[in-house]
Amino acid sequence: MAVQTVASTTDSTVDLGPAAALSCRECGHRVPLGPVFACEECFGPLEIAYDFSAYDTEELRKQIEAGPANIWRYAPLLPVPADVATKPNINPGWTQLVKADNLARELGVTGGLYVKDDSGNPTHSFKDRVVAQALEAARAFGFTTLSCSSTGNLAGAVGAAAARAGFRSCVFIPHDLEQGKVVMAAVYGGELVGIEGNYDDVNRFCSELIGDPAGEGWGFVNVNLRPYYAEGSKTLAYEICEQLGWQLPDQLVVPIASGSQLTKIDKGLQELIKLGLVEDKPYKIFGAQAEGCSPVSTAYKAGHDVVRPQKPNTIAKSLAIGNPADGPYVLDIARRTGGAVEDVTDEQVVDAIKILARTEGIFAETAGGVTVGVTKKLIENGVLDPTLTTVVLNTGDGLKTLDAVAGTGLTATIRPNLDSFREAGLA
Amino acid sequence: MAVQTVASTTDSTVDLGPAAALSCRECGHRVPLGPVFACEECFGPLEIAYDFSAYDTEELRKQIEAGPANIWRYAPLLPVPADVATKPNINPGWTQLVKADNLARELGVTGGLYVKDDSGNPTHSFKDRVVAQALEAARAFGFTTLSCSSTGNLAGAVGAAAARAGFRSCVFIPHDLEQGKVVMAAVYGGELVGIEGNYDDVNRFCSELIGDPAGEGWGFVNVNLRPYYAEGSKTLAYEICEQLGWQLPDQLVVPIASGSQLTKIDKGLQELIKLGLVEDKPYKIFGAQAEGCSPVSTAYKAGHDVVRPQKPNTIAKSLAIGNPADGPYVLDIARRTGGAVEDVTDEQVVDAIKILARTEGIFAETAGGVTVGVTKKLIENGVLDPTLTTVVLNTGDGLKTLDAVAGTGLTATIRPNLDSFREAGLA
Known part of the structure; x- marks a missing residue:
């Protein structure tokens, strides 16, 4: 190149x-x-590289909280002019951080489980x-x-x-x-x-x-x-912390394509700590891949510092980057924070999409199936601590990957009368 | 029934x-x-029927502005308990009111044109x-x-x-x-x-x-x-006015299926006036239908007070109610406010979807093509005043009606080299 x-x-x-x-x-x-x-x-x-030296913490917090309900509330922390919100842009962000109590029960999480649902963006992805x-x-x-x-x-x-x-x-x-x-x-x-x-x-x-x-x-x-x-991904970290009441979560589960998003979320969390907007405490970042494109997960498990390219073969196409540029940085962050990198099969991806939809009414893209599936697996393996506050990212919308759940269908077919309704056991 | x-x-x-x-x-x-x-x-x-008698206008305004970025900011005006925001719900609303300057230029609107884009809701429709x-x-x-x-x-x-x-x-x-x-x-x-x-x-x-x-x-x-x-539709009126800085728009273009949404938007605007949250002034409500299911538009043009049912045949399926329950109320509101009811062909619906996407980056469902198409037609016919502030509703997402624009495709196909790029006239 x-x-x-x-x-x-x-x-x-x-x-x-x-x-x-x-x-x-x-x-x-x-x-x-x-x-x-x-x-x-x-x-x-x-x-x-930024110059944040002029900021007073509490004034900055007030300015952010009074800002628009999109990423431009964080304009003082982004490479954009101060009047960015007045320019024509699609104004993404400030998507819902869903308190996922039903999913928490299903997965056995007791410390508070949240889904950051980026399907709410204008074109329905992060x-x-x-x-x-x-x-x-x-x-x-x-x-x-x-x-x-x-x-x-x-x-x-x-x-x-x-x-x-x-x-x-x-x-x-x-x-x-x-x-x-x-x-x-x-x-x-x-x-x-x-x-x-x-x-x-x-x-x-x-x-x-x-x-x-x-x-x-x-x-x-x-x-x-x-x-x-790449800096746009920092806003995910900012929003998660602000939506948690200006607190760091204990654990985050983030999908890995090029790895850029995960590294920038870490950068965003570090900035909030340095600026005094959140109290410093340990947090763990977990990376999630699909088995059919798991170069970072493979390197993590093998204890390697470098990532060997793979030829992708998975339904999670938005994550299917076989040679992820930021792979080594992701390995470093997962290890430094005490997190991990894990992968799930396509079958587990589909199951996880259905679990999230059934428990929280969120219809995720395959990438969301990857993070929810990996969360489930990490809990089952004792790697992710269910007693801690955990945030799982859904970065896209199920309407864009309908094929993944094409097997879903009618639960019953009946004639338009009450007898048929009762026969089907629906009463 | x-x-x-x-x-x-x-x-x-x-x-x-x-x-x-x-x-x-x-x-x-x-x-x-x-x-x-x-x-x-x-x-x-x-x-x-509500009891709003206890409300102080400025206290109410403050309470709303300090509320969550969803419809529950208007809980004091809705049939819900005061603590509704703490209960598990999908928390829709507070969708973008897009200042549509490019579309305004295209349609010749000089008084300010806005698209209320309800594709931003959790399942991407109103x-x-x-x-x-x-x-x-x-x-x-x-x-x-x-x-x-x-x-x-x-x-x-x-x-x-x-x-x-x-x-x-x-x-x-x-x-x-x-x-x-x-x-x-x-x-x-x-x-x-x-x-x-x-x-x-x-x-x-x-x-x-x-x-x-x-x-x-x-x-x-x-x-x-x-x-x-049905009361949920009032929140569209509340949000539009608050997003305009607590002002009534001059003109609104609203789709008609059963007609309920249009009547409740009018109810919401009237409530804001009575509560003193906006200054009273005239506004006009325009109803939009697809020609293939235009019972209200047909009645409006014929000067009738009653609506004769039709058998729907249009690509705008989310509006295809041939016997709209609130049709007579819609006729009354359109006439009382000085608005109108108009319809467009399926071809005009598809054109309007493309115009909105090309000018504002908003990919609308067919229902959004109906409102944008009707807005265009009403301006061309001199019925809608282009010098007044106008809000057009998009109530759904284009991803749900992809078939409508299935003809859209590649603008060029080239070989992966610069010569081929130049030959295609893309430089």
Whole structure:
């Protein structure tokens, strides 16, 4: 993959609020804010460095609590200008943290079980959080086209956000994607380009385009805007703690695709501690994968520090990244916090989707089946402590992966009369 | 239809907050709160009569603003106990009121155009609002089973709410419904019973069941709990006004199925005026139907006071009620407020879905295509004033009616290289 290390449109006057610079996660080298994602010194991933020094804790808390019911209530902690809430964006976030008492009983959790239900976002997945961030970065850098490679949720999130903000969008997908997914991405009216090849071919092409004059003015949300994009996941940590009454949970169960979300949730929790918005105490982060794409779980169990790529084969397609970029960081966080990484079979994923729907009325995407299934397994194995406060993430909507539960159907068929009703044992 | 006029489990100690009694919409006859829906004197529809006399306007406003980000912020104005937010419910509402500047430009609206996007509710339709109310009534009356007849959105909303609240659910649908809709209703794990017959047969059977001992302890959300259920639609009016900064909009465009939603939005606006929460001023309510099921629009245009039933034939299935119970009330409100009732063809519905998605990134159900399409038509015909503040309702999610836009697809297919990209004119 061609790595672009020099910003093409860096502007020292760019206003992204408290974001001060880009900093390499590996070597700490700092560069000005710009549309770059890899360190020019060591090729490590760049992430946002902030200046939070001016904040008074209680004033900040008050400002957040008086903010809008979306991620922009946390604007002081994100790489966005202070007036971000006045700009056209799809305004995701502030989704429900459901106190899941029925699920807790089913799984034997006594310390308080919560489901953070991100199916409530505008396009019904957590991707709206990260795309909303990337959009503001694209605006700051003067980009006019929002783009990505995708096989699903991301395409819709980019299409919707671009439409609202008046950007052109151009989304690249494998040309032979299922018709339903194509419709969900196409309806927003942007360019939707089928690439003759598989998802790897699509990604390779996008990297080429970024390095070419034809890609000038294009913000690829998860490539040249990735440092900004990734920060969107911090808002999950912020919301969970605020919704718990400004407290850290004891345990979190988070899905792993690239691993970015899990690492940013940890970053968000650390920021809240440093800012004094929550009291410091230990918390454990557990990573969840599907067995058919479990490179991080496999490495965790083998005691490895590196992640060996796998060829994905699972119904949890939104998590099916065989070579997860943030895998080593996830291993580090799971071990450092006393958590773990676990995986479940596709059958267990489907069972868990049904358990969550039956107990809490939440219809989750397969990724939600993965986290609930892993939670169940970790409790059964004695790894997750049922007497502690636990938050499980559902990052998407069951309507997008209906096939997973296609076997579900009528419990009875009767004639339209009371005799038939009684015969069926329904009375 | 067998009309049950006497409450089977009326309890004078039932606590439903400010709800004081049931009152007949036709003759004003009052009866105690109970699971009844038709007046014992004249068979007119019963609705909730409130006692709001104790409220101080500014205290009430403060209480609402400090409330949760869901419909329970309006608990003092709803037939629910004061502590409703602590009970297990799916907590719908406080959905986005989107300032639709791009759509406004497209339609030529200069006075401010907003889309109230109810696809953000837990099961992604406004039905969550009404079912959440019915659930609290069911709890108050000691019911243990939540039920309904449905062909779509309502089945999912009832299944989800019952699961969360620990109720049994038993939903009746025509046995030959499309598999996708069956899955969306079945996943919550309640009883899902196919009736050998059409939707009318299903309804007739449900009425029989209510009158039979087998139906004891059953709350049919849209039959014996209908007076409570219907009040959920008032929250749309409350939210719109609060989100506009406690102001009435000048014009509202509301879909018509049974007509209940439109009449309750009017009731909600009137309550806000009487309570002093908004300044009194004229507003116009416009009703929207699909041409293939336009009994109210037809009556409006003909100058009739009564509505002649139609046999529905439209893709807007969630609005396809050929004999709308509240049709005459809708006609009255449209005429009294200076609004109108209009309809659009299925082709215009599909076009409007695409316009809304392309301009605002909102993927609406067919019902949203109806309201946006009717708004466009009313502006073109000079009936709706584009210089006034206008709110258009989207009551459901496009993911539930994907077939309507199935024709949408790739804008280009290319090989994975820059030459092919340039040849396609995408640069």
